[in-house]
Amino acid sequence: MISPALLKEFQSLLGKDNVMDSEADRHAYSYDAAVLDAVVPELVLKPTNSEQLGRTVALCNENGLPMTVRGAGTNLSGGTIPTKEHGIVILTNGLNKILEINEQDLYAVVEPGVVTAKFAAEVAKRGLFYPPDPGSQAVSTLGGNVAENAGGLRGLKYGVTKDYVMGVNFWNVEGEYVKSGGKTVKCVTGLNIAQLMVGSEGTLGVYDQIILKLVPPPVASKAMLAEYDDINKASETVAAIIANKIVPCTLEFLDNATIRYVEDFTKAGLPCDAAAILLIEVDGGHQALVDDDAAKVVEICKKNGALQVQMAKDAAEKHKLWEARRNALPALARARPTTVLEDATVPRSQVPAMIKAINDIAEKYKLHIGTFGHAGDGNLHPTILTDRRDKAEFARVEQAIDEIFDVALKLDGTLSGEHGIGIAKAKWLEKETSKATILYSRQLKKAVDPKYLLNPGKIIGG
Amino acid sequence: MSADVHQLAKMLHELDDQLVGCMKCGLCQAVCPVFSETMREGDVARGKIALLENLAHEMISDAQGVQEKLNMCLLCGSCAANCPSGVKVLDIFLKARVIVNTYLGLPAAKKAIFKGLLTRPVVFNSLLDVASKFQGVFTKQASDIIGSSCARINAPIIGQRHFMPLAKKSLRKLEKPRNSRPGKGGYRVAFFPGCLVDKIYPHVGQAVLKALEHHEIGVYMPSGQACCGIPALSSGDKESFDTLVTTNLEIFEKENFDYLLTPCATCTATMHELWPLMSGNRTQTLQERIEAMSKKVMDVTQFMVDVVGIEMPEAGSGTKVTYHDPCHLKKSMGVSAQPRALVRSNARMELIEMAEPDRCCGCGGSFNLEHYNLSKDIGTIKRDHIVASGAAVVATACPACMLQISDMLSQHGDPVAVRHVMEIYAETL
Structure with a gap:
């Protein structure tokens, strides 16, 4: 050919x-x-x-x-x-220049191949902040982040990639230049094509330049770790924190299985009988305000049945509190040869029901599943530990994934919080949306890419 | 698919359990010094592992193409040290090099060097003794601070390198074999200087001996020591590696001692980690002997600080010294505080940190010979960090790093001296 x-x-x-x-x-x-x-x-x-x-x-x-x-x-x-x-x-790694960081107007213009963490570091050098922090940020590219609408740990308070995309200039399939969005806070010129490009997984155009919003960084932060003997109490804590008008910048969660895997790996003395651990961090523009919020969070944790709450006094202690969360994926990934990392997401009030369902599914299909993730936004990472060479077991894994998605949808959740649909989840898309949604998406695709040459088969199949 | 490649695939199956652990997360891209220059997926650990899997499952037929990618690696271990799944990348790559090399054969030049020279220490040593007397004919001094040389005439092997000349007299010629009993120090150690210290940096070996004598440590330094084996192993020549291991084993088994010390990070890691790892094909008894010997291997800086204990002065001031972490010491052995302590032990020195002190210097042994331009690009980043630190001395604990760093600094005309931490410590005694 x-x-x-x-x-x-x-x-x-x-x-x-x-x-x-x-x-x-x-x-x-x-x-x-x-x-x-x-x-x-x-x-x-x-x-x-x-x-x-x-x-x-x-x-x-x-x-x-x-x-x-x-x-x-x-x-x-x-x-x-x-x-x-x-x-x-x-x-895109040959297109990796940061073209502009504008400190007056709080935006940056980048090529798609710029590495997320390098960009965030450059922005930080200028006293500004680019919050989206997907787990792969040390190597992931901004183009990829936009194409997948990547999330991360800071989603609850700071939002995800889409909340920082001001404009996308791209090549259409014929190789003609399309401009969308701009460098102003307000911009209603034409269709909002820039946001259509976000999460389009390379199916609608090929990014050339991305304009990203920057914000001032928080000046103070405080981290806490709370242990629970009942997952519902952890969930009630999450709801109570939000109800008290406090929005933590991270609100992470580890279930009992994950805690045990982490302890096996690190021997750091984690409570292996705890049903859940919450890792909470609050930040803000003023130390006194942050201290206030932190004290309130500790109180809420205790009131909602936390067995124990630790607050980090300094950066070193904060680093230590985070250790369990940092080691969640490494510990799980080491347990078995193959690691299937899912990201079914439910409304945050449904987290306990979701965890219970995941544990039932693990038992039903005789699988090892550890669940951790972003409790504040209901974005869970049920992580299935398996060996893809074991055909029989892997068939059960596939059935388990089907059921996990079924449950997530029943609980008014979504197939994917931040990993994208790609080819892995395309077959479930209609279940969450509708036949018309798929058809509409395909009509859109056909109109801009009649020969189906832009990453065909992704998201909407076909 | 030819029957031959089927054979190769079968051989690679022994790696399957290790290969499957890679979850393809791609985080190795963040730390691989080669990938940061070439930006090619085939040059990073994830890509190489995928290629080996595909070769093992006969989805790919170009074994040579895979071998080229496999060789495009410094074996620095940065990927393994940062791998979330804990994939033992170096084990995989070394074993794969042996397997692929067994299948494809060793290039003639390497065969001549490893099988004809390296495995015969007596011939190898006398040849280099002669060479050290004539090297001035072809080379001239390039930097008097670093002591490096460059080519006088257009010499293809030297190219634009600023290399460290062979010492006028090797450590073997300067210091007689020893076999002393311990004094107050209580311990008795065997000393393995390694090829580079013996032939290029004998004064580093002398510094170690001075420190051991000072602390009244009994020393067994036998003659006839062979190379630790890493150059052969990293080229996939397992046969020569095995010969070298056996030669050394027999020499060191003649006496009893508590630790087997080396001043070379690469020798330490090879003897401690790779000798037992690669002994699977040997007899049960030999495996046990190798295991027992490798357990005694310790880096000399770790011995000085953790076992002997050193006196620390109040915070030092004076010459600014920055420390480069050799990959095989920090990433392979987890030793990084001890060599820094040795720098701080010298009250006339002040330790300052450079950016990314544990970033690979780009030497990678024969990688430097086969991919010099890339090695130089990686080394230049290290050089920039050293110069930016403002230090007058860069200290490290591996003679191979010393060679590479000297080349980089000398080519830029930087007035920064390159020293082994043991030299800095020995000055205080």
């Missing part, structure tokens, strides 16, 4: 080094972080400037080649796995 002439054209456009067609190179771009089968692309292309990116898209379109844009490849739903027939991977 890719003729020698086309290969040459890509090479003269991008430079020989940026066109990878060797078997080994192509295999290295056949997967992402989702537990799915790899698909080997036919060609991997690495544009290093905006014009090259536009030309690359146009050439793929002219030649009918389906393209999957890839940042760091940390996707947990298969969104960066290329298409089966003649799939092309377009890398």
Whole structure:
């Protein structure tokens, strides 16, 4: 399909080094972080400037080649796995410049391949704050974050990626330049295409520049850890904190199974009989205010039945309190060869019902599941520990995932809080939405990408 | 798929249990020094593991292509130290290099060096003794602070390197073999200087001996020591590695001692971790002997601080010294406080930290020979951190790091001396 002439054209456009067609190179771009089968692309292309990116898209379109844009490849739903027939991977890591950080108008303009943590650090150097902090932020790219509408630990108070996207300029499938949004706080010019691009998983256009909102950072913070013998009490604590008009910047949760795995791994002396641990952090623009909130939170925890509440006195103690949460995924991931990390999300009041359902499902299918996550926004990470080489067990894993999603939807929740739909969850989409929703999405897709070349098969199938 | 590749795939299956632990999260991209330069997935641990899996499952047929990716690695262990799933990346890569190399064969030049030279310490040593006398013909001094040299004429192997010349007299020539009883120090140790200390930095070996004598530690330093084996193993030559391990084992088993000390982070990690790890093919008795010997291996800085104990002055002032963490000491052995304590033991020195002190220097042994430009790009970042710290001395605990850092500083004409922490400590005695 890719003729020698086309290969040459890509090479003269991008430079020989940026066109990878060797078997080994192509295999290295056949997967992402989702537990799915790899698909080997036919060609991997690495544009290093905006014009090259536009030309690359146009050439793929002219030649009918389906393209999957890839940042760091940390996707947990298969969104960066290329298409089966003649799939092309377009890398963004050659487009990794921060073009502008504007301290007066509180925005930044970036290329899609900028690494999230590096960007956040650059912003922090200028005394500003970019809050979205997905678990993969050390390597994930801002382009990927926008395409997946990535979340993170700070979602409850600071929102997620979509809340920071002011504009997206992108190449459409024909390689023409589309501008949307802008650098002003208010902007109602035209359709709100920028937000349509958020979470579109590469199916509607290829990002060239992203304009992101920045905010002033909090100046003070305080962290607390509370233990419970009953998951309902932890949940009531969460509800009571919110009802008291306190919005913690993080409100993390570990269930009993996760606590035991972490303790096994770290021997840090965690309470293995505790039903749940809450890790709560409050922050704000004034120390006295933060201290006040923290004292109130401790009181609320105790009133709602916490067995024990620890408050960190300084940065070192805060670091120590966070240790259990930091080690949640490492501890779970080490327990068995394969780690299936899900992100079913429910309204926060439904967290206890969801945890109970997950534990019942684990028992029913004889699986090990540890659940941790963001209790404040109901975004749970049921983590199934398995071995994908064990076919019988993995079949039970797939059934368990089906049931977890069923329960989440019954509890008025959603399939995915922050990992995206990709190919992993596309089949359940209609269950949460409706047939018309899928059709509407497909009509939209068909209108802007009639040949289905922009990351086909993702989100809405087809 | 040829029958041959099927054979290779079968051999790789022994790694399956380790490979499957990689959950493909990709976090190794954040810490891999090679990936930070090339930005290619095939150069980072996750990519290499995926390629090995696909080779093992016969989904890929280009074994050579996979081998090239496998060799594009400093074996610094940064990925393993930061892996959320605890995948033993170095174990996998070393075993995979052996397997793939057994299948594809060793390049002729390496075969000549490992099998003809390295495994025969007597021949190897005398050849380099002769070479040290003639090296001035081809090279000239480049920096008198660092003591480095560069090529006088266009010499392809040297290229643009500023390398440390072979010492006029190796440690073996300067210091006689020893076999002394312990004094007040109570302990008796065996001393394994390693090739680079013996041939390029004999004064580091002398500093160690001075410190051991000062503390009245009994020392067994036999003649006929062979290379620790890492150059052969990292090139996938298990046969030469095994020969070197056996040679050393036989020499050191002749005497009793409490610890086997080396001043080289790479030798320490190889003898402590890799000797037993790679002994699966040996007889049960030999495995047990290797295991017993490797348990005695300790880095000399750890011995000085944790076992002997050193006197600490009030906070030092004077020459500013910054410390570079060798990967094989910090990431492989978890030793990072002890060498810093040795710097602080010298009241005339003040320890200041550079940015990312545990960032790999980019040497990677033969990686430097095969991918010099990349090694230099990685080393330049280290050089920039050292210079930005404002230190007059960069100390470390691995002669291979010393070589690489000297090359980087000398090429930039930086007036920063490169020293082993044991030299700094020995000055106080």
